[in-house]
Amino acid sequence: METEELPIQTTNSTVKHIVRILNVEDVTYNVKRFVTEKPKGYVFIPGQATDVAINKTGLEDKLRPFTFTSLNDWGYLEFTIKIYKGHDGITEKMASLKTGDELIIHEVFGTIQYKGSGVFIAGGAGITPFISIFRQLKLDDQLEGNTLLFANHNENDIICKAELSYLLGENCVNILKTPLDPNIKSGIIDTQLLAAYSGNKESYWYICGPEAFTFAMMANLEELGVRKQRIVIEQ
Incomplete structure (x- = not known):
């Protein structure tokens, strides 16, 4: 939030x-x-x-x-x-x-609540509602089938990096716009990236971040044909 x-x-x-x-x-x-x-x-x-x-x-x-x-x-x-x-x-x-x-x-x-497995898209401090959701899913043994796409400027901006990596493993995907490590490829969350995760039409898409980020992600998902009923944002 x-x-x-x-x-x-x-x-x-x-x-x-x-x-x-x-x-x-x-x-x-x-x-x-x-x-x-x-x-x-x-x-x-x-x-x-x-x-x-x-x-x-x-x-x-x-x-x-x-x-x-x-x-x-x-x-x-x-x-x-x-x-x-x-x-x-x-x-x-x-x-x-x-x-x-x-x-x-x-x-x-708040309207960001877990409805079922899917893709969580976070921009910066927009990760915060997902932290408690992931912690609860871990307790309930329901983390399987969930992926996090986490956008930040660089490595130093990643909130709870170690815990999120522990909880989600390879399903925790950090996307860095300006990484400090020259061996890390820079990137943003765009339609091309989201398309790689859009195979399951029954997946939910959870979005939280700055207003412009949220609108951009919703536009990307709309372009991919994701139904609005499958998108969870803060109203």
């Missing part, structure tokens, strides 16, 4: 929980993992998100949507968040948070 620094939004939701941050750690040079308390009875479907605010004066009503990367079985919540620096946005403020600080979370929402 957290694919770009979106405009600050407000909500009419009456569901609010103040949760303490239990741990903050770096995932990549510009991505952090936040582990927080989990309110009693708070549940979600892997792939879903919530609106989050920082519980500090003047920031309580400045919300951003973030995807859960934890699972319901865990006793805590986890958010894997890309930090956008340089324009005083919410994620930049979150970069300075530490253990003991508090967040405000709201009700659960």
Whole structure:
């Protein structure tokens, strides 16, 4: 969900929980993992998100949507968040948070949910809803038949690289636009690449990334004759 620094939004939701941050750690040079308390009875479907605010004066009503990367079985919540620096946005403020600080979370929402095996197309931080889905599928022994196409600028941008490789093996395909390693061929996710995975007409196609990326992927799939009913995006 957290694919770009979106405009600050407000909500009419009456569901609010103040949760303490239990741990903050770096995932990549510009991505952090936040582990927080989990309110009693708070549940979600892997792939879903919530609106989050920082519980500090003047920031309580400045919300951003973030995807859960934890699972319901865990006793805590986890958010894997890309930090956008340089324009005083919410994620930049979150970069300075530490253990003991508090967040405000709201009700659960989101339409990215697992419907069946297929191809997951992620652009950058758009991988986050897929992380919890893959973790749940691993627990349920249902990872077989799923492929990840993960687009990034270079190797340093790949979020949870080791875990995704472990979960999906050769079905985790990293596509790098400007790789640092000269032995890695550069590329993008285009119609030609997607055509190689479009043999099964019953496969689902899951897309998450910046808005322009999502629209481009949908156009590519439409060109390949994929039915809209088989495409899962955030509405």
